[in-house]
Amino acid sequence: MPHTETDLHEELISSTRLFEGKVISLRRDEVKLPNGKTGTREVVEHPGAVAVVPLTTDGKVILVRQFRHPVQQVMLEVPAGKLDPGEKPEACALRELKEETGYVAGRIRKLTSMYTTPGFSNEIIHIFLAEGLIESDKDPDEDEFINSESYTLDQIAEMVATGEICDAKSLVALYLAGIQLHD
Structure with a gap:
């Protein structure tokens, strides 16, 4: 039973x-x-975090490349970051998008919220789709060294297939944004 x-x-x-x-x-x-x-x-x-899929008007996705100390490798990911105390997820998504990519979103839409590893952590990530992007200046945190790069959906599908994009939040965010990752 x-x-x-x-x-x-x-x-x-x-x-x-x-x-x-x-x-x-x-x-x-x-x-x-x-x-x-x-x-x-x-x-x-964990205080919670956001992840953002920035979609340009020509159908490209802006990803960020940065070194991730815990896994000792450079990762290609969707822009993401930790919520500040009292910060709303939407405000954090807009802040992280500008800090990491230099883009400001004309509109954002929440796709979902997910617990990353509920077996040992209470971390929740709120996932957003950002559109109507306007280029601005990057404003990374003092301890962040990030490259932002744009890719077509076909390129992203190939990078997922080869394991170049391999972190869970990015895979879920790209999937939820409606990107067809497999043929």
Whole structure:
């Protein structure tokens, strides 16, 4: 017999803060499991983020290329960034688009929100489509070194197929923006 949502719920017993950082925090939770036993959960806390698919009037997508320290490689991704405290996702999407690409969007549309890794993190990414782009000046953060590049949909499909575009948020964002990644 399938479990109901109530049967699957874990009750928080206690929580201990292990680390407080600039981008993430880490806590250890003691929980009461559905069977009455106790368990431990380690949780990475993240303030949330946005990802933006910038679509030009000639049908190209602006992507950003940057070094990602945790995986020790240069990645090709959709523009994205962390929410500031109290910042609305739409405002963050517009800010990150300008900072990373130098474009201002005439209009943005939310495509979805998704949890990146709910097994150990509460990070949520809000995904937007940006259109009506107007070129402006880039305004990257002081510690960001980013190249912005434009690609056709066919080029993007090829880069997905070869693994050049391989991060989850970019794959989901490009898919949701209606880009046909496979023949």
